[in-house]
Amino acid sequence: MTIRPRRSALYMPASNQKAIDKARTLDCDAVILDLEDAVAPDAKAMAREQAVAAVKAGGFGRRELIIRVNGLDTPWGEDDLKAAAEAGPDAVLVPKINDGADVARYDGRLGHAPEKTRLWAMIETCRCLFRLDDIGAASKTSRLDCWVMGTNDLAKEMGAKLTTERAPFLGALGLSVAAAKAHGLTILDGVFNGIDDAEGFEAQCRQGLEFGFDGKTLIHPSQIEPCNRVFTPSEAEVAFARAVIDAFALPENAAKGAIRVEGKMAERLHLAQAEKLVAIAAATAG
DSSP states (O other), X not given: OOOOOOSEEEEEETTOHHHHHHHTTSOOSEEEEESSTTSOGGGHHXXXXXXXXXXXXXXXXXXXXXXXXXXXXSTTHHHHHHHHHHHOOSEEEESOOOSHHHHHHHHHHTTTSXXXXXXXXXXXXXXXXGSHHXXXXXXGGSOEEEEEEOHHHHHHHHTOOOOSSOGGGHHHHHHHHHHXXXXXXXXXXXXXXXXXXXXXXHHHHHHHHHHTOSEEEESSGGGHHHHHHHHSOOHHHXXXXXXXXXXXXXXXXXXXXXXXXXXXXXEHHHHHHHHHHHHHHHHHOO
8 A cells, every 4th residue: 555644734835935945844744835825916926937936846855746726716727727737746736616516627727737746625615515525526537636624714604713622613524524535535634823822733633633634734834743743653553553464464363354452352444444554654754
């Protein structure tokens, strides 16, 4: 099993060349060069040029490089998508997807992109929450590979308070994870706005891990280390996962659906989970 860790995905405004350069040195798993929310209207064209130049220049090492474009309903969306497709980043992140038809529209604009370029989609509108299965199903006929929760936009639409605990969003978060996993998609949690609130940030990372998110989107480099730490399997978790794998590999357990491992019941479904956890640990080692 090939695993590409996506524990930490850092947004960087593509209008800020120093930020782009710094991203090449940071220990995040993914860098999202933002052309949308973080860029003022009069800087959109310049940000696009700098994002394309960054992709072509490379130097991001193991990090995935993503360009977040403006929507097709904006003056910049078409040009953003054309430029991003030609540049060929690891993925293009598109905003405010409402249904499977939206996925198809954006996917069509990436027709001339390299095969490696995936489509990532923001889950950030009230409407999309009632079409999650439709959006996920679109992955079977498109480049769709990952969802990113846009909790700030969702809070704005709902008129809800975005606290550390995120009580108004628990249903949306859980359903989004379930729908993503039902269709084999990676899903990343939304950002935490309190840059100086280290305790709150880590608490929200742990909440996201409990929900089943594969990682979290970040707005500041200081959030990378705690995010990676939370979303990296612990030594104890890896040790138990290896014990489960080893136990099921024993000849006497070959035909068993459930066995006892270190005083706990382990079923075949736990074997699959253990194999994935060990693969994630190996991919994040060093």
